[in-house]
Structure formats: C-alpha cells, structure tokens
Amino acid sequence: MNPIYQAAQDRYAASESIYERCGQSGVLLPKISLGFWHNFGGIDPYERSRAITRYAFDHGITHFDLANNYGPPYGSAEQTMGRLLKDDFAPYRDELFISSKAGFDMWDGPYGNWGSRKYLMASLDQSLKRMGLDYVDLFYSHRFDPLTPIEETLQALVDIVRAGKALYIGLSRWPLEALKFADKYLRERDVPLLIYQGRLHLLDRAPQEEGILDYCKENGIGFISFSPLAQGLLTDRYLKDIPADSRMAREGSLKSERLTSELKAELHRLNEIAQSRGETLSEMSLAWVKAQAGVTSVLIGASSVKQLETNLKSIYAKPFSSEELQTIG
Numbered sequence: 615m616n617p618i619y620q621a622a623q624d625r626y627a628a629s630e631s632i633y634e635r636c637g638q639s640g641v642l643l644p645k646i647s648l649g650f651w652h653n654f655g656g657i658d659p660y661e662r663s664r665a666i667t668r669y670a671f672d673h674g675i676t677h678f679d680l681a682n683n684y685g686p687p688y689g690s691a692e693q694t695m696g697r698l699l700k701d702d703f704a705p706y707r708d709e710l711f712i713s714s715k716a717g718f719d720m721w722d723g724p725y726g727n728w729g730s731r732k733y734l735m736a737s738l739d740q741s742l743k744r745m746g747l748d749y750v751d752l753f754y755s756h757r758f759d760p761l762t763p764i765e766e767t768l769q770a771l772v773d774i775v776r777a778g779k780a781l782y783i784g785l786s787r788w789p790l791e792a793l794k795f796a797d798k799y800l801r802e803r804d805v806p807l808l809i810y811q812g813r814l815h816l817l818d819r820a821p822q823e824e825g826i827l828d829y830c831k832e833n834g835i836g837f838i839s840f841s842p843l844a845q846g847l848l849t850d851r852y853l854k855d856i857p858a859d860s861r862m863a864r865e866g867s868l869k870s871e872r873l874t875s876e877l878k879a880e881l882h883r884l885n886e887i888a889q890s891r892g893e894t895l896s897e898m899s900l901a902w903v904k905a906q907a908g909v910t911s912v913l914i915g916a917s918s919v920k921q922l923e924t925n926l927k928s929i930y931a932k933p934f935s936s937e938e939l940q941t942i943g
C-alpha cells in the first residue's frame with residue numbers, strides 16, 4: 615500500500631446523497647458510518663484496517679465509531695485509530711467525526727466499568743491518549759447504569775463537554791424512561807443530546823417497539839443503528855455454511871448456536887426478496903434500516919474493502935414499495 619495517503623479528490627462529489635442532518639443539530643453524518651468494534655484491534659492486520667478506513671474516507675464516510683474496549687485487546691482499536699491518524703488522517707482531522715464510549719468493562723477494580731463520574735472521566739482521558747487526540751467529536755455513555763445516580767452520569771457528560779474533551783454527547787442502550795430524563799437534563803444544561811445509538815435491524819426492532827426511535831425523531835435527537843447486518847447474519851455469509859474466516863467461526867460475539875434452521879429459513883426468505891430487488895441481502899438489509907423514519911446513520915462493520923464497497927451501494931438503493939415492506943414483514 616502506498617505509504618503516502620492523499621484522500622480522493624472527489625470524496626465529497628456525492629455529498630447530497632451521502633449526508634443527513636443528525637436530529638436538529640448542526641451536524642451532518644454520513645448515512646453509512648464505520649465502526650471499529652471488530653477488525654481494527656491489535657490482533658488484526660494493520661494494513662487491512664488501513665485499507666478499509668482509506669476506502670471509507672475516500673467515499674465520503676467521515677464518521678468512525680469507537681469505544682474504550684474495542685479490540686481485542688481492549689483499547690487497541692483506539693490505538694489503531696491513533697496510528698491511522700498519524701500515518702494518514704492527521705491532515706484531515708477536521709473532516710472526521712470520531713466517537714468513543716465508556717460504560718462496559720475496561721479495567722480491573724471498582725472504577726473501570728458502568729457509569730460513575732470517576733470511570734467516565736478517566737476512561738475518556740485514556741481514550742484521547744490512545745488516539746492522540748485533544749478531543750473526540752462525540753462521547754457516549756455506552757450503557758445505562760441502574761446503580762449510579764443518573765444525575766452523576768449525566769453531569770459527568772456535561773462536564774466533559776465543558777472541559778472541551780468532547781464536542782457532543784450521545785447515549786447508547788439506555789432504556790426509554792432514562793433517555794427521556796437525560797434529554798431534559800442535558801437540554802437544561804445547554805448540552806443537548808446529539809444522538810442515540812441502538813441496535814436496529816431486520817431481525818431486531820427493539821428501538822421501534824420500545825418507542826425509542828419515535829422519541830428521538832420527535833425530540834430532534836439523531837439515531838444511529840449499530841450491527842445493522844446482525845453481525846453478518848443479514849449477508850450472504852451464512853446462507854450455506856459457516857465460512858472459516860467469518861465472525862461466527864471465531865465464536866466470539868456471534869455464536870454458531872444462533873444459526874438455527876428457523877433463522878436460516880428466514881435469511882433465505884429475505885435473500886429472495888433482496889434478489890427480486892436486484893440487490894444483495896446486505897444491501898437490502900442496510901437500505902431497510904436507513905429507510906426507517908428517524909434513522910440518521912447506519913453503523914456498519916467490515917472485514918474487507920470489498921464488503922464496505924458492497925455496503926456503500928445501499929445508499930443508492932431504490933425505495934421500498936409498500937408491497938415489499940409487507941412481504942419483508
């Protein structure tokens with residue numbers, strides 16, 4: 615790979631199709647964003663991660679999503695981001711929208727998990743060091759902590775913005791009632807909630823069923839859907855067997871027992887609908903998520919440039935007919 619990176623001159627040529635306003639904020643996000651949960655850790659080949667990131671940026675994908683414990687090992691995806699910035703993206707820092715999070719287990723002892731002020735503040739400082747950044751564009755509480763006073767978590771987020779360590783605040787996996795409280799609390803302190811990150815895809819519609827997506831839409835909060843391909847299930851990867859190089863074969867976050875005969879039948883059914891639209895299953899699945907009212911961006915993962923290339927096509931997918939939506943169910 616060419617060691618000197620020059621971003622594609624035409625990377626913003628399709629701006630009108632690619633970006634969408636995030637809720638009622640000033641921020642535009644790409645309709646497809648790139649997540650660093652898998653494939654960017656210390657165990658992954660750096661040049662592959664680098665090629666994927668370059669391809670994304672060259673095609674207008676400006677939003678990269680991280681968390682303190684993405685890897686493995688924990689912290690190493692942020693180190694990869696730091697290396698990428700140093701090697702390729704430092705001149706483009708102001709064209710990037712980089713997020714990180716804290717909320718899940720990160721280090722041993724009572725201060726390396728959940729939602730205390732102590733944890734969030736220390737974790738973000740560590741994240742910034744690993745990435746070599748002065749600030750992140752977006753910092754998330756990665757999950758709601760039922761045992762920490764909600765005001766403590768939220769005030770820590772407000773103070774992080776006030777300290778200039780994050781420009782915006784997001785919440786991930788918070789239940790609806792806590793989201794409502796947070797929205798009010800943050801608004802009253804002039805740090806409006808930018809975005810909610812939740813799991814929404816063809817096989818899991820919880821944010822819609824629980825009213826979270828509607829709440830975000832009605833209150834000017836963006837929504838970004840993580841694992842929109844159900845970690846790869848909603849692609850052609852598992853229609854026959856379990857490929858040796860797949861996430862499922864690694865038996866980590868995607869276990870093989872998930873692939874029941876019922877699920878396989880459902881994937882084949884969805885694949886037939888995708889084919890009738892002239893699309894791959896992954897393209898249709900991503901287009902479906904993006905088509906849900908209130909969704910700002912679809913946060914994908916990719917283990918190759920080829921996958922990313924396929925997935926970006928979903929931005930230009932044709933709208934769903936009401937008949938198709940009914941068949942999809």
Ligand SMILES: NC(=O)c1ccc[n+]([C@@H]2O[C@H](COP(=O)([O-])OP(=O)(O)OC[C@H]3O[C@@H](n4cnc5c(N)ncnc54)[C@H](OP(=O)(O)O)[C@@H]3O)[C@@H](O)[C@H]2O)c1
Pocket residue numbers: 648649650651652653679680756786787811812839840841842843844845846847849850851859860861862896913914915916917918920921922924925
């Ligand atoms: N807030 C949270 O709690 C939370 C939780 C999970 C994820 N996230 C965020 O969401 C991001 C995306 O999550 P995810 O990686 O699970 O997303 P995903 O898009 O559902 O799954 C990505 C995986 O699917 C496979 N794939 C992707 N495109 C493909 C294609 N065109 N053809 C065949 N296979 C394809 C690849 O797996 P193979 O390795 O098998 O090739 C790829 O790594 C994460 O990086 C993270 O930023 C957040």
